[in-house]
Amino acid sequence: xxxxxxxxxxxxxxxxxxxxxxxxxxxxxxxxxxxxxxxxxxxxxxxxxxxxxxxxxxxxxxxxxxxxxxxxxxxxxxxxxxxxxxxxxxxxxxxxxxxxxxxxxxxxxxxxxxxxxxxxxxxxxxxxxxxxxxxxxxxxxxxxxxxxxxxxxxxxxxxxxxxxxxxxxxxxxxxxxxxxxxxxxxxxxxxxxxxxxxxxxxxxxxxxxxxxxxxxxxxxxxxxxxxxxxxxxxxxxxxxxxxxxxxxxxxxxxxxxxxxxxxxxxxxxxxxxxxxxxxxxxxxxxxxxxxxxxxxxxxxxxxxxxxxxxxxxxxxxxxxxxxxxxxxxxxxxxxxxxxxxxxxxxxxxxxxxxxxxxxxxxxxxxxxxxxxxxxxxxxxxxxxxxxxxxxxxxxxxxxxxxxxxxxxxxxxxxxxxxxxxxxxxxxxxxxxxxxxxxxxxxxxxxxxxxxxxxxxxxxxxxxxxxxxxxxxxxxxxxxxxxxxxxxxxxxxxxxxxxxxxxxxxxxxxxxxxxxxxxxxxxxxxxxxxxxxxxxxxxxxxxxxxxxxxxxxxxxxxxx
Numbered sequence: 001x002x003x004x005x006x007x008x009x010x011x012x013x014x015x016x017x018x019x020x021x022x023x024x025x026x027x028x029x030x031x032x033x034x035x036x037x038x039x040x041x042x043x044x045x046x047x048x049x050x051x052x053x054x055x056x057x058x059x060x061x062x063x064x065x066x067x068x069x070x071x072x073x074x075x076x077x078x079x080x081x082x083x084x085x086x087x088x089x090x091x092x093x094x095x096x097x098x099x100x101x102x103x104x105x106x107x108x109x110x111x112x113x114x115x116x117x118x119x120x121x122x123x124x125x126x127x128x129x130x131x132x133x134x135x136x137x138x139x140x141x142x143x144x145x146x147x148x149x150x151x152x153x154x155x156x157x158x159x160x161x162x163x164x165x166x167x168x169x170x171x172x173x174x175x176x177x178x179x180x181x182x183x184x185x186x187x188x189x190x191x192x193x194x195x196x197x198x199x200x201x202x203x204x205x206x207x208x209x210x211x212x213x214x215x216x217x218x219x220x221x222x223x224x225x226x227x228x229x230x231x232x233x234x235x236x237x238x239x240x241x242x243x244x245x246x247x248x249x250x251x252x253x254x255x256x257x258x259x260x261x262x263x264x265x266x267x268x269x270x271x272x273x274x275x276x277x278x279x280x281x282x283x284x285x286x287x288x289x290x291x292x293x294x295x296x297x298x299x300x301x302x303x304x305x306x307x308x309x310x311x312x313x314x315x316x317x318x319x320x321x322x323x324x325x326x327x328x329x330x331x332x333x334x335x336x337x338x339x340x341x342x343x344x345x346x347x348x349x350x351x352x353x354x355x356x357x358x359x360x361x362x363x364x365x366x367x368x369x370x371x372x373x374x375x376x377x378x379x380x381x382x383x384x385x386x387x388x389x390x391x392x393x394x395x396x397x398x399x400x401x402x403x404x405x406x407x408x409x410x411x412x413x414x415x416x417x418x419x420x421x422x423x424x425x426x427x428x429x430x431x432x433x434x435x436x437x438x439x440x441x442x443x444x445x446x447x448x449x450x451x452x453x454x455x456x457x458x459x460x461x462x463x464x465x466x467x468x469x470x471x472x473x474x475x476x477x478x479x480x481x482x483x484x485x486x487x488x489x490x491x492x493x494x495x496x497x498x499x500x501x502x503x504x505x506x507x508x509x510x511x512x513x514x515x516x517x518x519x520x521x522x523x524x525x526x527x528x529x530x531x532x533x534x535x536x537x538x539x540x541x542x543x544x545x546x547x548x549x550x551x552x553x554x555x556x557x558x559x
Contacts, residue, residue, distance in 0.1 A: 001015075001316060002015065002072065002140045002142060002316075002352065003319055004109040004316060004323070005319070006175035006231070006247050006321040006520055007245060007247070008244055008245065008246065010234070010243055010244040011144055011146060011243055011244060011245075012144065012145040013142050013143070013144045013146065014068070014142065014435075015142075016035065016056065016058075016141040016142060017035060017036065017140060017525055018036060018056075019032045019033065019035070020032070020033055020054045020055060020056045020502060021033075021054070021055045021056065021105045022053065022055075023368045024051075024055075025052060026047065028183030029044075033057075033525045035054065036072075036073075036137055036138055036139050036140050036141070036178050036285045037132075037138070037282070037283075038075070038134040038135060038136045038138055038283030038284060038285045039134075039495075041283060041285075042378060045135075048135060049116065049117055049118055049135065050116070050117070050118055051115065051116040051179075051234050052115055052119065053114050054112070054114075055113075056110075056111055057109070057110060057111070058108070058110075058111045058428040059107075059109075060105065060106050060109060060247035061106060063106045064104075065103070065104045065105075065106070066100065066101070066102050066146045066148065066176065067101045067104045067143060067144070067145065067159045067217040068098055068099070068100050068143070068144040068148065068150075068194075069082075069088070069099045069100075069101070069142070069144075070140070070142045070144065071090070071097055071098070071137065071141050071260040072205055072315065072454060073093055073096065073137075074090065074093065074113065074136070074137050074138065074139075074140030075094075075117055075136060075284070076092060076093040076116070076425075077090070077091050077117075077122075077123070077124040078090045078097075078112040078113055078116075078119050079113070080112070080114075081110075081112055081113075082101055082104075082109055084112075086199070087099040087100075091123070091353070092125065092353065092354050092357070093117075093126065093134075093138060093284075093311070094311035094313070094333050095333075095354055095358055096361050096471075097357065099492065099543060100146070100176060100443075101194065102148075102359060104175060113137060115135060115136060115137065117133055117136075119133075119135065121344065121346075121529055122346060123350075124337075124344040124346040124350045124351075125333050125334055125347075125350050125354070125363050126348040126532060127337075127516070128517035128518045128530055129335060129516040129519075130336065130519060130523070131285070131310070131335075131512050131528070132278065133515065134284045134285070136285065136477050138196040138283070138284050139285065139314055141473060143360065145485070145508045147235075147237075147243055147244060148176050148177040148181065149174070149176070149183050149235065149243070150173070150174060150176075150242075150363045151171060151174075151185075151233055151244065151245040152172040152173065152206060153171075153172050153195045153245070154170065154171045154172070154231065154233050154245055155169075155170045155403050156189075156231050156247060156364050156449050158250075158251040158252060158253060159253060160251075160253045160264060160265065160430055161214070163214070163215040163216055164214060164217070164218070165214070165215045166213070166215070167189065167190075167212070167214075167215050167266060167512040168212040169187055169208075169209070169212075169231055169233070170190060170208065170209070170210050170247075171187065171208065171209040171211075171233045172206055172207075173199075173206060173208075173209065173235060174203065174205075175201040175202065175203060175205055175206070175207075176204065177203055177204070178203045179203050180200050180499075181200070181201050181203075182199070182200050182201075182237070183199065183201065183236060183237045184196055184198040184199070184235075184237075185196065185233055185236065186233070186236060186241075187211050187231070187232065187236065188231075188232040189210075189215075189230070189249070190215050190217070190251075192213060194211050194213070196210075196438040198210060198211045203328075213253065216503075217253050221250025221251055221252040221322075221366040222263065223263075223325035223327060224325065224558075225305055225325070225454065226323060226325035226367075227250060227251070228250050228322060228323065228489065229249055229250070229251070230249050231247045231248070231249050232245075233246075233390065240268055241398050244295075248322065248364065249364050249366060250318070250322065251366075252264055252372075254369045255267070256403050256422065256456070258455065258456055259456060259457050259458070259500070259502070260457055260502060261369070261370075261403065261422065261457050261502050261503070263327075263369065267502075269501075269503060269553075270304035270305035270329070270502065270503030270504070270505070271297060271302070271303060271304055271305060271496065271503065271504055271505075271507070271509060271553060271554070272304060272326075272327075272464060273307070273308070273505060274306075274309040274461075274505050274508045274509065275294065275306050275308065275508065275510070276309060276507065276509070276512040277311075277314065277317075277414055278510070280513075280533065280535040286314065286317075291320065293537060294317075295324060295326065297533065298326070298509065299324065299326070300547065301546050301547040301550050302546075302547055302549075302550030302551035302552075303326070303501065303550060304326065304557075305326065305505070306326055306328055306505075306509075307329040307372070307510070308331050309375065309462075309504045309507075310331055310333060310335035310375045311331065312330060312332065312333065312354075312357075313330070315361070315362070317368060318330075318365045318368065318546075321367035322366055325367070325523055326367055327369050327370070328367045328368045328369065328370075329368075329370040329405070329461075329505070330358065330362055330365075330368045330371060330372065331369075331371075332351065332354050332355050332371070332372065332374075333350055333354050333374065333375045334354075334374050334375065334377060335375045335377075336377065336378060337378065338373075338377075339378035339384050340385055342377060342383075343383070347387070349388065349464055351387075351391060352374075352391075352394060353373070353513075355373065355391060355394050355395055355398070356398065359371070359398040359399050361507075361550075362400075364508040365398060367474050368421065369402060370403055370404070371395050371399065371403055372404070372406060372407065372424075373391050373405075374388060374391060374404050375389070375406065375407045376407060376408065376410075376426060376427075379410050379416040380410035380414055380415060380461050381410050381415065381551060382415065384415075384420075385414075385416050387399065388416045389416075389545060392420070393516070399544075401419035403423040404421055405420045405423070405459070406419075406420055406421055406424065407424040407425065407426050407461035407462060408423075408424065408426065411447070412447050413427070414451070417448065417453030418451075418453065420453075421456065421457075421461055422449055422456060422457045422458070422502070423453040423457070423458045423459070424458070424461035424463060425444055425448070425458070426460075426461055426462035426506075426507075427440060427441065427444060427460055428463060428464065428465075429441070429463070430465060430486075430487040430490060430491065431464065431465040431466065431478075437490045437491050437493075437494045437511060438494045440497065441460070441494055441498065457503075458500060458501055458546060459501065459502055459503035459504065460505070462493070462505060463491045463495070463504070463505075463506065463507060464484075464487070464488065464507035464508065464530045464555045465487035465488060465530060466479055466524075466528075466530045467480060467481045467484035467485075467529060467541075467542065468480075468524060468525070468528075469511070469538055479499065479540065482500055484530075485540070485542040485545045488546060489504075490504065490547055492504070492550070492553075493503075493549070495549075496553045506532065507530050508528065508531050509533065510529065510531040510532070510534065510535060510537060511528060511529050511530070511531035511533070511534045511535045512531070512535065513526065513527050513535070514526055514528050515525055
């Protein structure tokens with residue numbers, strides 16, 4: 001399952017989930033691994049960091065087929081080959097990519113994906129970190145049959161008007177042929193339809209078809225009533241429908257007005273969790289059942305928001321957030337990088353690629369209300385500031401409809417607070433430093449108000465404390481469940497009742513595996529243990545504390 005709705009009725013699509021052959025580099029043994037999946041699921045590969053090759057047979061029914069292979073996520077570097085010929089190279093575990101192979105002959109073909117999850121200079125973003133970089137084809141794969149001219153993507157935006165809503169659908173069409181092609185687009189959305197004027201698309205180029213109109217009879221997407229609509233685009237050539245693409249969208253508008261985040265003209269307070277895609281059983285390749293349970297648990301505790309720390313998430317998770325009305329801070333992949341690491345010669349391009357792929361793939365999710373970037377990086381330096389400026393500029397060029405933020409831990413020295421639309425800070429009072437949570441928060445806000453960040457919405461993007469599941473101690477010492485519950489209670493009493501704030505995100509939803517390099521000394525069990533649940537989704541004492549305080553505040557917000 002790639003999405004929670006059908007995206008194509010004309011285009012032929014085949015999911016390549018199942019068992020693939022796998023061999024480690026310099027190892028003759030052949031394994032049979034699940035795709036999607038992490039190779040760490042196999043007992044021989046539980047700690048393997050290196051290179052390996054996945055292989056399977058791919059059947060093509062007709063001669064002269066244009067084959068489009070789409071990978072939702074490969075961790076972290078992939079080289080794709082068809083019959084020994086390389087057809088794609090991609091870096092970054094958490095964003096999709098595609099390979100288009102024209103004029104494929106009928107018959108059986110050998111599909112090979114070489115995967116590498118090693119750290120090193122070639123990888124600027126994947127490094128030993130406070131979460132684990134698994135190996136494998138971690139998200140779904142599809143094989144699609146496409147015509148010479150096909151729909152690449154469609155993006156929908158909506159704007160509130162005095163009488164209702166205005167919507168704009170932009171459909172990008174790619175011509176892979178050498179010669180020009182004449183095509184048109186039919187579109188349907190919310191009971192309205194249109195056939196757009198034909199365009200002549202030159203060979204090996206793209207064109208954008210745009211439909212903008214008023215929608216007076218639609219229901220707005222809100223957390224309380226997350227109304228979704230199907231936006232259908234059909235590609236017409238010589239009077240025939242040759243391709244199609246269906247996206248699921250919502251009519252909603254996100255704006256920053258003064259020091260508030262507004263959804264459809266109403267101020268919202270985001271309360272929820274930072275969440276890693278991680279499970280002791282499945283690594284980062286979470287099955288649908290686990291994704292559903294994660295959302296059930298967050299909603300049960302009274303969350304209305306989630307932050308995809310620290311990378312773009314699986315489309316199925318975002319689809320569920322669309323359906324359930326959970327507000328999403330979607331984050332690009334770059335976490336805790338020093339200035340020296342940001343000056344890696346691959347850093348700028350790898351970040352730019354990730355940002356582009358994230359926005360292109362996830363643009364239509366109405367649940368996404370904030371884009372995030374560069375968590376806890378070197379925003380306290382002038383050289384780092386240039387990196388921040390470049391990425392803020394890129395995201396805003398890709399999408400003008402959502403605010404952008406970056407979570408900082410550079411307390412009292414951040415040089416970038418003029419850049420975000422929303423100022424977000426990570427503050428672990430009670431855990432990394434003792435003292436009053438209220439006084440620590442006051443000190444942080446007083447400093448922000450003396451910087452160019454003054455007057456913007458503010459979010460406490462991370463706060464929390466560690467606890468080892470099952471460790472109880474009446475002294476309430478650190479690492480006990482009692483101490484974690486105490487700290488979370490004080491934090492929530494402060495942040496949920498501070499009128500200066502627009503959100504608060506607990507670090508974190510559940511315990512997650514970390515890399516041993518650089519982290520073993522401060523992360524017992526080689527896990528980040530700040531989860532409200534452990535890696536098996538067993539609730540700690542803090543679960544009921546969070547649930548009581550989140551639910552009470554949510555009830556207050558909804559009055």
